[in-house]
Amino acid sequence: MGAKRQVARQPARGVKRAKLDPVSAKVKEVVDALQRDDCEVGGAPSYREGLISAFPLAMGLGAAKDERHAYQDQVGNIVLEILQATANKFQESHQAAKNEHDVAGEVKSSKEAAVAAAEAALEEHKKVESEAGDTYSSSLDGVMQAQKSLEEASSEVENFDATQLTKAQERAEYGSALETEFTTLKNGTVEDAKEKKTLLSTLNTVLQKLGVDKAMVSAAAPALTKAAPARGAFDITVVEQVEAALKTRVDSLAEDLNNGETVKANKVAVEAERKKTLTAAEAKVAADETKKNEAGAQTKESKNALKQAKDSLKEQEKIVADLDVKAFYQEAHLGSFREAIAALEFLQGRESTAPEPEAEADKVVAMEAVEEGNVVAA
Numbered sequence: 001m002g003a004k005r006q007v008a009r010q011p012a013r014g015v016k017r018a019k020l021d022p023v024s025a026k027v028k029e030v031v032d033a034l035q036r037d038d039c040e041v042g043g044a045p046s047y048r049e050g051l052i053s054a055f056p057l058a059m060g061l062g063a064a065k066d067e068r069h070a071y072q073d074q075v076g077n078i079v080l081e082i083l084q085a086t087a088n089k090f091q092e093s094h095q096a097a098k099n100e101h102d103v104a105g106e107v108k109s110s111k112e113a114a115v116a117a118a119e120a121a122l123e124e125h126k127k128v129e130s131e132a133g134d135t136y137s138s139s140l141d142g143v144m145q146a147q148k149s150l151e152e153a154s155s156e157v158e159n160f161d162a163t164q165l166t167k168a169q170e171r172a173e174y175g176s177a178l179e180t181e182f183t184t185l186k187n188g189t190v191e192d193a194k195e196k197k198t199l200l201s202t203l204n205t206v207l208q209k210l211g212v213d214k215a216m217v218s219a220a221a222p223a224l225t226k227a228a229p230a231r232g233a234f235d236i237t238v239v240e241q242v243e244a245a246l247k248t249r250v251d252s253l254a255e256d257l258n259n260g261e262t263v264k265a266n267k268v269a270v271e272a273e274r275k276k277t278l279t280a281a282e283a284k285v286a287a288d289e290t291k292k293n294e295a296g297a298q299t300k301e302s303k304n305a306l307k308q309a310k311d312s313l314k315e316q317e318k319i320v321a322d323l324d325v326k327a328f329y330q331e332a333h334l335g336s337f338r339e340a341i342a343a344l345e346f347l348q349g350r351e352s353t354a355p356e357p358e359a360e361a362d363k364v365v366a367m368e369a370v371e372e373g374n375v376v377a378a
Contacts, residue, residue, distance in 0.1 A: 023350070026343040027060045033083060033340035038333065040086040055079055059344070064352035076348050083344060087337040094330035101323040108320050111313040118306040125302045129295035136288040143285050146278040153271040160264050164257065171253040177206040178246040185224035186239055196225055203242075212245050 020028065033039055034052050041048045057063065058075035156163075181203045190196050200221055207217050220242050223235035231239070256263065 021061070023061055023347065026347050027056050029343040030059070030079060030083070030340050030347070031055055033086075033337055034079065036336075038086070039082065039337075040089060041082055051075070051079060051082075059347040064350050065348065067352050073348075076344065080341065080344050080348070083337055083341045087334060087341060090330055090334040090337060094327060094334050097323060097327035097330045101320065101327050104316065104320045104323050108313070108316045111309065111316050115306070115309045115313050118302065118309040122299070122302040122306050125295065125299040129292070129299045132288070132292040132295040136285070136292045139281065139285040139288045143278070143281045146274065146281040150271065150274040150278050153267065153274045156267050157264070157271050160260075160267060164260050167253050167256050171250060171257060174206060174210070174246060174250045174253065177203055178243070178250055181206075182224075182243060182246060186228075186243070188226065188228040200224065207242065207245070210245055210249055212242070216241060216245075 031052055034041065034048065034055065041051065054075050058068065058072040059079075063072055181199045184190055185196070185199050185203065190199065203220070203224075204217055207220065216238060219234075219238045223231060223238040224242075226235060
């Protein structure tokens with residue numbers, strides 16, 4: 001954790017600070033610059049101390065351009081060279097920081113583009129994965145339908161002989177009812193009421209198995225129990241419809257029995273075809289599942305790639321921010337020394353407007369101290 005900022009002490013209320021005159025303010029600005037650790041003074045510490053002590057006497061009050069001696073100008077020129085060298089150093093470091101910031105900004109832009117591309121790729125892979133999932137689900141439905149169709153075909157083949165036997169029994173039953181019970185009742189040759197009842201009971205059972213309309217079954221009894229000449233138009237119609245229903249079913253069963261081998265062969269062929277369909281559907285499911293898994297893996301990779309791109313961009317943004325701060329401080333330092341140079345140039349060029357008394361002896365002592373410092377620095 002960084003050191004806490006020190007709260008500046010506020011001057012006591014009612015106490016006014018002494019205000020420096022313009023010349024002293026400029027002198028202070030230059031001296032403050034000389035005292036900075038990053039000022040390129042060089043030499044032994046005593047050299048810096050001598051310059052700091054001598055400068056106010058060389059360029060301050062009582063040392064205007066038309067009042068100062070050559071050694072005072074020498075002190076001013078030495079300080080100017082130091083300040084300019086320091087400003088040049090910060091000019092170079094500021095430019096280098098700006099260049100580094102610009103390069104980092106270009107890298108940041110490329111990383112932003114990489115994030116955008118990764119996001120677009122992820123959306124595309126999600127879409128592909130979704131479509132692959134839908135296709136896979138559809139393929140599974142296709143397999144289920146193919147399995148159901150094959151089971152139905154296999155059941156028909158497996159139960160064909162038993163079905164044929166049942167049809168033969170039905171053919172015999174319906175044929176007998178047509179040729180015996182129905183024909184006897186139709187001809188009206190039976191007089192015995194009990195026998196008629198027995199014939200009608202057998203015929204009704206057969207008609208119900210056939211699924212003949214209940215109203216027709218109900219109408220068949222009174223029509224068939226009448227003598228043929230006594231039947232009306234409605235009775236005749238009922239008898240004809242009952243006979244047609246029996247004949248249609250008997251003929252259909254006969255055809256199925258006569259064409260049994262052909263029908264069975266067709267059913268076997270259908271079963272074989274549906275087996276092929278199922279095999280193809282299962283192969284498609286396997287292929288679609290592979291595509292779905294590959295699409296899912298690609299989506300996962302895209303998510304990881306996007307995360308890495310975002311992390312990289314975040315790191316680069318921090319680098320850019322740090323370099324921005326670095327360039328700002330370099331510019332601030334450069335500005336401080338440029339202001340100090342401007343203050344010194346003001347002091348060097350100012351003309352006196354009124355006598356500025358200054359102790360000449362103090363100036364000589366200060367100049368001697370500077371000269372001794374130069375010797376030590378050399």
